[in-house]
Amino acid sequence: MEEHARQVADLLRLLANENRLLLVCALLEGPKGVGELAAVVPGITRPALSQHLHALRGAGLLRDEKRGQFVTYSLADPRLREVLAVLKREYCPDP
Known part of the structure; x- marks a missing residue:
C-alpha cells in the first residue's frame, strides 16, 4: 500500500505543473x-518544453517516436487517460 501511495503521489506531482498538464491534455x-x-503551452521556451517532455517520458507517461x-x-x-477523465468530469463541467 505504501508503494502504491508513493506512485500516485509521484504522478500527481508531475501533473501538478500547469505546463505538463497542458501537454498531457493535448x-x-x-x-x-x-x-x-x-x-499548446503559450510562451514556453523550447528548452523548457524539452525538460517537461523529458520528465513525463522519464516517468513512463509518454513515449516518443523519432x-x-x-x-x-x-x-x-x-491509466493517465482515466485519471484525466475523472479530473475533467469533476473540475471542468460542461457549460
Missing part, C-alpha cells in the same frame, strides 16, 4: 510533434 487527442505541443529529425509524442500509460 496528447489525449492523439500523438503530436514538438511544434504542435509548443503551440522519424528523421522529427519526434512525435504520445501517451504511454493508459
Whole structure:
C-alpha cells in the first residue's frame, strides 16, 4: 500500500505543473510533434518544453517516436487517460 501511495503521489506531482498538464491534455487527442505541443503551452521556451517532455517520458507517461529529425509524442500509460477523465468530469463541467 505504501508503494502504491508513493506512485500516485509521484504522478500527481508531475501533473501538478500547469505546463505538463497542458501537454498531457493535448496528447489525449492523439500523438503530436514538438511544434504542435509548443503551440499548446503559450510562451514556453523550447528548452523548457524539452525538460517537461523529458520528465513525463522519464516517468513512463509518454513515449516518443523519432522519424528523421522529427519526434512525435504520445501517451504511454493508459491509466493517465482515466485519471484525466475523472479530473475533467469533476473540475471542468460542461457549460
